[in-house]
Amino acid sequence: MNLKELVTGVAGDKQFLLGNEAAVRGVIEAGVSIAATYPGTPSSEIGNVLSLLAKEANIYFEFSTNEKVAMEVAATAAASGLRSFTFMKHVGMNVASDSFMTTAYSGVNGGMVILSADDPSLFSSQNEQDTRNYARLANVPILEPSNCQEVKDMVKYAFDLSEQFNLPVIVRTTTRVSHMRGVVEFGDVNDNSSNNENHWKRGHFNKDPSKYVPVPAFAGDMHVRLWDKIHKIEEITNKSEYNFEMDFASDKKYGLISSSSAYNYAHDVVKFNGLDVDVLKLGFSYPFPQDLVAEFLDDLDEVFIVEEVDPIIERDVLATIGAKNLNVSVHGKLDGTFPLFHEFNSDVVSDGLNKILNFKDDELIKYSSSLEKLEEDIPNRAPVLCAGCPHRAMYYGINKAIDELGLKASDVVFASDIGCYTLGINPPYNCADYLLSMGSSVGDGCGFSVSTDQKVASFIGDSTFFHSGVSPLINAVHNKHNFVLTVLDNRITAMTGGQPNPGIPIDGMGDEAPEISIRKLAAACGCDYVRVINPFNLEQVIKTYKEAFQREDTAVIVSKAPCTLIKGLTKKPPVNFVESNCNNCDKCVSELACPAISKLNGKITVDKSQCDGCNVCIQVCKYGALEAGR
Amino acid sequence: MDNHYSIYICGVGGQGIIKTSTIIGEAAMNQGLDVVMSEIHGMSQRGGSVSTELKIGGYNSSIIPNNGADMLLAFEPIETIRGLDKVNSETKIVYNTHPTVPSSSDKAYPNVDNITKILKENFKHVLPINGTELAIEAGSVLALNMVLLGAVTADDKFPLTKESVIDAMKNNLKPKFHDMNLKAIESGYDSIKG
Numbered sequence: 113m114n115l116k117e118l119v120t121g122v123a124g125d126k127q128f129l130l131g132n133e134a135a136v137r138g139v140i141e142a143g144v145s146i147a148a149t150y151p152g153t154p155s156s157e158i159g160n161v162l163s164l165l166a167k168e169a170n171i172y173f174e175f176s177t178n179e180k181v182a183m184e185v186a187a188t189a190a191a192s193g194l195r196s197f198t199f200m201k202h203v204g205m206n207v208a209s210d211s212f213m214t215t216a217y218s219g220v221n222g223g224m225v226i227l228s229a230d231d232p233s234l235f236s237s238q239n240e241q242d243t244r245n246y247a248r249l250a251n252v253p254i255l256e257p258s259n260c261q262e263v264k265d266m267v268k269y270a271f272d273l274s275e276q277f278n279l280p281v282i283v284r285t286t287t288r289v290s291h292m293r294g295v296v297e298f299g300d301v302n303d304n305s306s307n308n309e310n311h312w313k314r315g316h317f318n319k320d321p322s323k324y325v326p327v328p329a330f331a332g333d334m335h336v337r338l339w340d341k342i343h344k345i346e347e348i349t350n351k352s353e354y355n356f357e358m359d360f361a362s363d364k365k366y367g368l369i370s371s372s373s374a375y376n377y378a379h380d381v382v383k384f385n386g387l388d389v390d391v392l393k394l395g396f397s398y399p400f401p402q403d404l405v406a407e408f409l410d411d412l413d414e415v416f417i418v419e420e421v422d423p424i425i426e427r428d429v430l431a432t433i434g435a436k437n438l439n440v441s442v443h444g445k446l447d448g449t450f451p452l453f454h455e456f457n458s459d460v461v462s463d464g465l466n467k468i469l470n471f472k473d474d475e476l477i478k479y480s481s482s483l484e485k486l487e488e489d490i491p492n493r494a495p496v497l498c499a500g501c502p503h504r505a506m507y508y509g510i511n512k513a514i515d516e517l518g519l520k521a522s523d524v525v526f527a528s529d530i531g532c533y534t535l536g537i538n539p540p541y542n543c544a545d546y547l548l549s550m551g552s553s554v555g556d557g558c559g560f561s562v563s564t565d566q567k568v569a570s571f572i573g574d575s576t577f578f579h580s581g582v583s584p585l586i587n588a589v590h591n592k593h594n595f596v597l598t599v600l601d602n603r604i605t606a607m608t609g610g611q612p613n614p615g616i617p618i619d620g621m622g623d624e625a626p627e628i629s630i631r632k633l634a635a636a637c638g639c640d641y642v643r644v645i646n647p648f649n650l651e652q653v654i655k656t657y658k659e660a661f662q663r664e665d666t667a668v669i670v671s672k673a674p675c676t677l678i679k680g681l682t683k684k685p686p687v688n689f690v691e692s693n694c695n696n697c698d699k700c701v702s703e704l705a706c707p708a709i710s711k712l713n714g715k716i717t718v719d720k721s722q723c724d725g726c727n728v729c730i731q732v733c734k735y736g737a738l739e740a741g742r
Numbered sequence: 743m744d745n746h747y748s749i750y751i752c753g754v755g756g757q758g759i760i761k762t763s764t765i766i767g768e769a770a771m772n773q774g775l776d777v778v779m780s781e782i783h784g785m786s787q788r789g790g791s792v793s794t795e796l797k798i799g800g801y802n803s804s805i806i807p808n809n810g811a812d813m814l815l816a817f818e819p820i821e822t823i824r825g826l827d828k829v830n831s832e833t834k835i836v837y838n839t840h841p842t843v844p845s846s847s848d849k850a851y852p853n854v855d856n857i858t859k860i861l862k863e864n865f866k867h868v869l870p871i872n873g874t875e876l877a878i879e880a881g882s883v884l885a886l887n888m889v890l891l892g893a894v895t896a897d898d899k900f901p902l903t904k905e906s907v908i909d910a911m912k913n914n915l916k917p918k919f920h921d922m923n924l925k926a927i928e929s930g931y932d933s934i935k936g
Contacts, residue, residue: 113768113913113914126771128764128768128771128777130781153783156783157783235782258802259778259802287782288804288805291781291782291783292778292780292804293763293764293767293778293779293780293781293804294777294778294779294804295776295777373803375802376801376802376803376804377802377803377805379802380801380802380803457803457807458803458805458807458810459807459808462807477809477830477831479864480860480863480864482863483826483860483861483863483864486823486852486856486857486860487823489849490820490823490824490849490852491820491843491844491848491850491851492844492849493754493789493790493791493820493821493844494790495755495789495790496789498789609783706845707789707845708845709845710845712843712851721883
């Protein structure tokens with residue numbers, strides 16, 4: 113399909129959409145005026161699609177420098193009477209949380225929806241945290257779609273709910289919902305036509321400090337009002353069409369409560385195995401619909417709770433059983449029926465149900481010993497830095513510099529950060545020893561430099577530096593910390609699919625924008641040593657790192673070269689391999705580890721379809737066996 | 743079960759796996775069938791193993807249970823082996839015999855003829871095709887996914903018509919590639935049917 117149909121499509125149209133595309137259609141149907149994000153997988157495609165469609169959809173859209181700023185852009189838009197949308201991956205909520213928590217107190221005027229995408233099984237994340245905890249921490253409603261149609265419908269509904277109660281609303285997806293594709297039937301589009309010369313509508317902020325300024329004198333009342341709203345919304349969750357029962361059982365003995373992607377597995381296992389289990393799906397799960405759940409539990413002897421990540425519904429069910437004095441056994445994560453971690457699937461759910469219901473007759477498929485051996489022997493295929501990636505050249509160079517300074521690997525601590533360059537953890541680079549979160553490499557550099565006698569090298573990407581690397585750099589200079597900070601400036605936010613960032617002269621809607629210089633920014637933070645290097649020039653890389661490591665202050669090296677995946681770059685021809693010059697030292701394979709160079713049957717092979725002509729291998733080979741292509 | 747069909751598609755990032763799956767899914771939708779699909783984006787795309795799962799019929803879950811696939815479609819020989827958790831004795835195993843050798847691995851790449859031999863010892867429906875060669879014959883190595891798409895439509899149990907798959911291809915890919923893609927789809931189809 114053409115993505116423009118997300119804007120032009122009319123009620124009744126059906127499209128085969130990614131969950132994240134369905135979210136965009138929900139935003140368009142809801143008549144949103146302002147949207148802001150910081151890209152993070154599994155939510156990234158929402159931003160990529162909005163970036164393309166914003167103007168046609170009368171939406172102002174920005175890639176904010178981080179999730180907290182995005183939250184603030186959305187909160188103030190909603191306070192000004194507009195519908196606003198912010199979205200992020202689950203850990204983005206941590207960054208946004210300081211402002212998010214207070215948004216619950218001050219409330220909104222126009223509808224405000226926050227989509228947070230959890231990543232059970234950590235496909236591209238540093239942890240498995242559960243966004244549903246944030247709904248409870250801040251006391252805001254949360255909806256949990258299970259499929260693409262629900263993503264679209266719930267996003268739209270969340271705006272109505274938000275406006276009805278003047279409260280932000282969270283929509284929680286998981287990787288398997290955001291990256292599911294399914295059939296979505298479109299609904300009607302709310303009008304959000306512009307009322308001014310811009311393509312998006314402007315609102316008006318009506319001053320009311322007692323509502324919007326949480327000084328102690330006002331914030332206490334705000335908290336009272338928040339609870340009042342939540343009690344009223346609980347009446348809605350008890351009756352919501354998104355919380356429904358499916359009667360699979362002939363008698364009321366076993367029940368199952370589930371939400372989000374976990375519900376899909378539970379549904380299929382019960383349905384396709386013909387199990388005598390009634391299912392309650394919770395799509396609108398906080399405020400917890402206690403009366404509805406109590407009614408469901410009333411006739412049951414035993415209930416299964418099938419939910420991914422934390423045992424949240426399970427604890428609420430246990431509390432309901434206690435409060436209503438019911439006699440129902442609960443089988444969930446807490447009693448070991450289901451795992452406490454990682455995503456579920458139909459196999460995990462049926463194994464758990466089978467512990468109580470004994471319905472499976474497992475016939476193990478037996479394969480030949482030759483196949484078992486083959487399965488053990490196949491090479492793995494982990495993600496790698498691309499051929500022509502500037503990060504590879506920089507990592508190769510810093511390791512050479514360390515070696516030439518007579519230092520051992522254990523003499524240098526590498527604080528890494530979040531991006532493609534985290535792949536520097538892999539051999540032969542081994543350049544990631546510690547990592548906490550977005551921007552942590554700079555604060556970690558501060559800590560290691562005062563806590564150890566080791567040298568410290570921190571790595572951060574351009575987008576991550578703008579996200580949360582600047583304020584710790586000010587800390588580093590002011591508190592006289594001694595480490596080498598490398599900003600890997602590849603002119604894009606690469607890992608999440610190539611979004612612009614403030615270092616690039618283009619904004620989230622494709623318009624020209626001021627470019628922020630990392631070099632000047634580092635100098636303005638007070639760094640005396642700031643060098644911009646071309647990572648593909650190994651001699652310069654090695655010389656600069658040797659210099660930087662011998663300094664006693666915070667040294668900043670900007671390793672600047674565009675990501676090889678950026679479209680439209682002029683590239684050099686692939687390198688040639690001159691077999692007669694090859695000395696079989698294997699350095700091109702063992703020290704550079706470029707995916708375009710491999711050793712097959714004892715012979716170096718260059719895959720010209722992969723080679724990007726970065727020519728770094730030519731500088732690595734001492735024997736002239738690799739030469740520039742013509 | 744009638745009208746239920748699950749396909750597990752796997753290979754290497756960049757081989758066009760998501761596009762292939764989306765085309766099948768859209769064709770299923772156009773034929774009025776229930777369809778759900780799962781794909782993985784992000785870190786796993788940087789030259790790593792990639793897979794999608796597609797289920798036609800009244801399923802809510804887009805993840806195929808172990809031993810639950812009707813078709814394993816692999817774009818690369820060793821990725822076939824990695825996908826075997828999803829197959830059972832009746833599963834059609836269609837795979838491209840042209841290897842993409844991982845750059846940094848401590849293990850040697852196994853012999854592809856031996857992979858085929860071992861698979862045939864264990865499964866009833868093992869259907870190797872040199873998809874890369876057929877793609878090059880059709881006009882470009884990038885048409886590999888279209889060759890394999892054609893191969894899927896040749897399965898007797900596959901619930902979609904070749905015509906609806908071709909329509910969905912045209913709706914998803916640029917017109918200037920349609921002729922090449924049609925050629926690739928036909929050659930993949932013939933290599934299984936023939």
